[in-house]
Amino acid sequence: MSAYLKCIEKNCNKTMSSTSKAYVCPNCEGLLDVTYDFEIFDPEKIKQIFLKRRSSNSLLDLSGVWRYRELLPFCTDFSKVVSIQEGNTPVYEAPRCAKYVGLKKLNLKHQGLNPTGSFKDNGMTTGVTQANLLGSKIVACASTGNTSASMAAYAARAGIRAVIFIPDQQIGFGKLAQSLDYGATTIQLEGDFDESMRLVKEITLERDVYLLNSINPFRLEGQKAIIIELLCQQDWKVPDRIVVPGGNLGNSGSFGKAIKELYDLGFIEKMPMVTIIQAQRANPLYQTLIDRSPRLVKVEAQTLATAIKIGNPVSWKKAVRAMEWTRGWCDFVSEQEIADAKAIIGRDGIGCEPASATTVAGIRKLVQTKEIDPDEDVVAVLTGNLLKDPDYTVNYHQNSLYQEATYRNELLGKKDKIRSTFANGPIKVRADKEAILKVLGL
Numbered sequence: 001m002s003a004y005l006k007c008i009e010k011n012c013n014k015t016m017s018s019t020s021k022a023y024v025c026p027n028c029e030g031l032l033d034v035t036y037d038f039e040i041f042d043p044e045k046i047k048q049i050f051l052k053r054r055s056s057n058s059l060l061d062l063s064g065v066w067r068y069r070e071l072l073p074f075c076t077d078f079s080k081v082v083s084i085q086e087g088n089t090p091v092y093e094a095p096r097c098a099k100y101v102g103l104k105k106l107n108l109k110h111q112g113l114n115p116t117g118s119f120k121d122n123g124m125t126t127g128v129t130q131a132n133l134l135g136s137k138i139v140a141c142a143s144t145g146n147t148s149a150s151m152a153a154y155a156a157r158a159g160i161r162a163v164i165f166i167p168d169q170q171i172g173f174g175k176l177a178q179s180l181d182y183g184a185t186t187i188q189l190e191g192d193f194d195e196s197m198r199l200v201k202e203i204t205l206e207r208d209v210y211l212l213n214s215i216n217p218f219r220l221e222g223q224k225a226i227i228i229e230l231l232c233q234q235d236w237k238v239p240d241r242i243v244v245p246g247g248n249l250g251n252s253g254s255f256g257k258a259i260k261e262l263y264d265l266g267f268i269e270k271m272p273m274v275t276i277i278q279a280q281r282a283n284p285l286y287q288t289l290i291d292r293s294p295r296l297v298k299v300e301a302q303t304l305a306t307a308i309k310i311g312n313p314v315s316w317k318k319a320v321r322a323m324e325w326t327r328g329w330c331d332f333v334s335e336q337e338i339a340d341a342k343a344i345i346g347r348d349g350i351g352c353e354p355a356s357a358t359t360v361a362g363i364r365k366l367v368q369t370k371e372i373d374p375d376e377d378v379v380a381v382l383t384g385n386l387l388k389d390p391d392y393t394v395n396y397h398q399n400s401l402y403q404e405a406t407y408r409n410e411l412l413g414k415k416d417k418i419r420s421t422f423a424n425g426p427i428k429v430r431a432d433k434e435a436i437l438k439v440l441g442l
């Protein structure tokens, strides 16, 4: 079985060794895929192997990524694998969410239950393993907070130095706390994520520092396991649609690659549609599709869902490819819709960070516009844990969540209030039994 890097641009298709440190094609600057000459002839047998590994205690099998190693076979020296038993995330039925969005049933795959609380762990185990295989001493990334938290943890496990670039404002406090605790060198830049991304790309090209943003195709290999694991959990019954938030657009790109490979190899007989949901004022992919533009329509991103506050997403072409392969589409939702959907996900006893709630909000919008049929079998992927951004949640429930004004009134520092439709604020009571019972109505 051989693995190599291949440019995704149809008129280029340049290939390179899988040990190359290139992040983009040296000929045309296109994005790269890790590509394989798979030698899988009996998918049913491999499915049985995956199932059997769930009762094994070996480190590789305990990982919800490496358990599926036949489908990401770039690593041949398993002693170099860096794993914190990532993946293994549950699929929950969410009846209150289903009712809210207007579906008969809705499943949520909760990637926020990963070791560092986001889906990035799926990709970081393969990304840091590749860094280890290449003998890298320093890894780096730009991040809105989750990539950095995850990279910091995996680098710490591997004994590799981690350098992270984060915007100096608007990063969930839980995420910042993680990077500091995991010992990463944390650079807070005056500027937004897009600026951090530009700088880290330049630095990693000039110095011997391995870049672990999702432009690195080895990261996206691990994120394929989100789809593989989901299908295993559903006994390979393929849902009609998988809904995912869109930020830098690596995850949706990786979902597309997973689905295409599983289809081509005969694991599945139909492809679930990949539906990508962005925040209304951070929706460059949507703008690009609507404009039918061959180039990305960049935007100046603005959203309280800071994880996806990205106006110039690096992997947009892979996201477009995923939608083409699976007949998927992209849409956007408002800050109000995100906030309310998040509260409903909470009411199902599940919870998530704001970016994840774009999925449930997006499904509701698409059911209302009749794009999604109420009978459809839909899975939404929740990408991050509720505790990543506690400020947002507490502000919502205390009726004090504000977004940047939707009109340009920066001189006045104007803010728009988000309605706390499903507020469940704390109740202040005197330390007195009778007073408490009165408040409880008991």
Ligand code: F0G
Pocket: 118, 120, 142, 143, 144, 145, 146, 147, 148, 214, 245, 246, 247, 248, 249, 250, 251, 252, 307, 308, 353, 355, 356, 383, 384
């Ligand atoms: N949801 C969460 C919780 C995220 O942290 C991100 C991305 C996304 C969704 C979007 O995924 O970028 O693959 O389209 N966070 C990155 C970070 C950008 O730096 O942590 P994407």
